[in-house]
Amino acid sequence: MTAQVLPPTTLALPATRPARGRPRTRAQGTPQRGRTSSPQVADRIHRLTRGQVADRLQELGDLYAETSGGDPWAWNQARGPFLGRLTADTRRPGFSLLIAETTALTGYAYGFPTGGSGPWWAAFDGHARGGLLRRAASGRLFVVSGIVVPPRVRREYRDHVWNLARRLQRRLLADHGAALGVALVDARDGRTVETMRSWGWRYAGDDGLQAVSPGPFRILTLAPGT
Numbered sequence: 001m002t003a004q005v006l007p008p009t010t011l012a013l014p015a016t017r018p019a020r021g022r023p024r025t026r027a028q029g030t031p032q033r034g035r036t037s038s039p040q041v042a043d044r045i046h047r048l049t050r051g052q053v054a055d056r057l058q059e060l061g062d063l064y065a066e067t068s069g070g071d072p073w074a075w076n077q078a079r080g081p082f083l084g085r086l087t088a089d090t091r092r093p094g095f096s097l098l099i100a101e102t103t104a105l106t107g108y109a110y111g112f113p114t115g116g117s118g119p120w121w122a123a124f125d126g127h128a129r130g131g132l133l134r135r136a137a138s139g140r141l142f143v144v145s146g147i148v149v150p151p152r153v154r155r156e157y158r159d160h161v162w163n164l165a166r167r168l169q170r171r172l173l174a175d176h177g178a179a180l181g182v183a184l185v186d187a188r189d190g191r192t193v194e195t196m197r198s199w200g201w202r203y204a205g206d207d208g209l210q211a212v213s214p215g216p217f218r219i220l221t222l223a224p225g226t
Contacts, residue, residue, distance in 0.1 A: 010217060011145055011183045013154065013192045014068035014078070043100040043107070043164055045171055053090055053097050056105075057083060063105050064148050086110070089145050096175065098168055100149075107149040109168035113142050113176055142178035144169055144222070158198040165199050166226070173224045181222035193218050200226035 048056065065079040089095060089110065097110035153164045160166070173181050183201065185192050201220040 010186050010189075011147070011192065011196075013195055014064055014148060014151075043102060043167070045098055045100050045167060047175065048097050048099055050090055050095065056099075057087070059105055060086065060108060060148075063108070067148060067150055086146065094176070096172060098171055098175075100164055100168060107147075107153065107164050107168060109144065109147045109165070109172055111142055111144040111146070111172055111181075113140070113178070114182075115141070140177060140179035142173055142176050142181050144172060144181050144183045154195050158195075159200075163199070169199065169222060170225060173222065178224060181224070183220045183222070184217040185220060187216055187218050189218075193220070196220055 053060070061079045061083045064082045065076070068078040089112065090097075092112040094113040095110065096112065097108060099108040100106045147165050147168060149165045149168070157163050158165075169181065172178075181201075182204075183196060185196065197220070201222050204219040204221050
């Protein structure tokens with residue numbers, strides 16, 4: 001039997017198109033007047049097992065589409081491809097997904113550990129090397145391949161420790177004892193790069209690692225505890 005080779009996963013945040021009457025299929029929590037971006041007391045974070053991810057896959061897809069916004073056509077167009085990427089990632093060894101909830105699902109983040117060799121690195125073609133690969137060889141590099149949070153989390157209090165995206169990414173790395181987080185972003189996706197950097201991510205090379213050669217991806221790294 002031939003092992004399945006899964007390509008590098010690029011992280012792209014939901015597109016946040018203007019909302020125009022999009023369908024809503026999830027149960028909604030009680031509105032909270034004056035609520036700011038993800039205060040720590042409001043969102044409970046916990047990990048889902050692979051089985052629980054499968055059971056809640058449609059709900060996860062709904063939140064992704066809702067946070068993307070747009071009209072019903074755009075909502076459905078965003079949802080299907082995203083669920084395909086998420087399902088592929090669930091098959092990676094060590095896959096982990098954290099959700100945040102109040103009375104409803106409010107956000108989630110997921111990823112998987114990787115070493116310094118193997119199929120995940122195959123498409124890099126020399127664009128990642130030096131210090132990054134040495135960190136990966138230690139077996140403590142964690143790829144964050146998805147962060148899904150409401151648009152307000154991407155706009156407000158992005159440098160605060162209780163920002164929901166920061167809480168999710170910090171917990172992912174802590175749960176796996178990671179020495180470094182890594183995310184790949186399409187080099188043309190400046191919006192995602194800007195948001196990720198506002199959450200504490202840095203270009204590989206900014207943190208003392210050997211500079212990364214130009215390529216199809218922006219390689220971002222995250223120090224534990226950020």
